[in-house]
Amino acid sequence: MLKLENVEKYYGDFNLNCSMELRPGCITGLIGPNGAGKTTVFKSVLGLITVDGGRITVFGKEPDSLTSQDREDIGVVLADSGFSGYLSIEDIIPVMESLYKKFDKQEFRKKCKEFDLPFQKKIKDFSTGMKAKLKVIAAMSHGARLLILDEPTSGLDVIARDEILDYIRSYMENGERSVLISSHISGDLETLCDDLYLIDGGNLVLHEETDALLGNYCLLKVTEKQYEELDKRYIIKRRKETFGYSCLSDRKQFYLENSPGLVIEKGSIDEVITMMIRGEKI
Structure with a gap:
């Protein structure tokens, strides 16, 4: 589904050197302290930054070879991005319809109601938690096979986090999707992920199945x-x-x-x- 082979990226005194693989049907966690390289990995995978070495493949293809349909099969939540604050949810719906052929408007509306998001209010007036919920719902609204989720539960209270995690679990039930997720809340990943990669200073220092890590x-x-x-x-x-x-x-x-x-x-x-x-x- 996703593979990084000796991927390198240099930023001044920061060097990323990363190899990892995301298997079909699995939820993989990327953990590590602030500045460890998690967001750099996400942006490299999405082609938002150019890498200085190594190889990345998504669905067996290099990022610049992905078709428009391939890109529609990727759902994304990035910590430092989101919708324009001057849009409302009602404004977003036609945008999503134009961007994604498989956008499920009915499911999107249903989830926004379940998560108590106001349809007419401008996003700039949303709370941090409301913005986080909206980004996750949008990423999962068009049937993507691969989800890239950078701190998707940031700013959420305990109840809202549980709701989002349950939503991710239900999203994986067809067995043909995969998720790469990062979170500072380790309890989220303990109950969610099949395996975990630990990154520090741009280098992966541990890869382990979650059950093995917690059991052994x-x-x-x-x-x-x-x-x-x-x-x-x-x-x-x-x-x-x-x-x-x-x-x-x-x-x-x-x-x-x-x-x-x-x-x-x-x-x-x-x-x-x-x-x-x-x-x-x-």
Whole structure:
């Protein structure tokens, strides 16, 4: 569906070097701190910026070879873009009809009503959450096979986020669509994504199936003495703490079976991100 092979982009002292693949029927999360390169990846995929090296293919084609129909099969939400503030939802409907042959006006209206969006009000007078809802509904209103969603739940409260995530899940039910999504809210991705890529400083530092990350990764909380005696074969990163060390491993079962006296905690996505970025290699 989407593939990046050694894609490079240079901005002054920032260098992107990225290889990743989005499989048909899967939701893939791209996570990382601010400035890590997530938006650069999205804009590279969409052809909004030129890359300095590597290869990108969408539906098996390079971006500049995509037909108008191919482009209609891509739905997009970017954090720094949206509709003109002087339009209303009623103004947007004919625009969407002219842009997308498969635009579903009835479904679009239905979702806008479900998400309590006013049809006559100018978008510039929408709240941040209302604007976020509208962008997601529009991206999913024309039957796109590929969704590129950069922080789609930004500015939404807990209830609205759950509604959007449920909408994305229902959108995937036909099994022929794929989603690439980023979010600063790790809980969203834990329950939504099939696999996750972690990017830091323009480089991918981790790719893992979400179930494996949540099931196999762990944090070992050890004293200095325990650390000295610890079997370190499966320690990925460590971090000095007041009590000794926190150690990240992807072999939780190994340490449960072989080190019964250790404090072993399940690793959340946030904890894995923190350890992968701030931790040190042994």
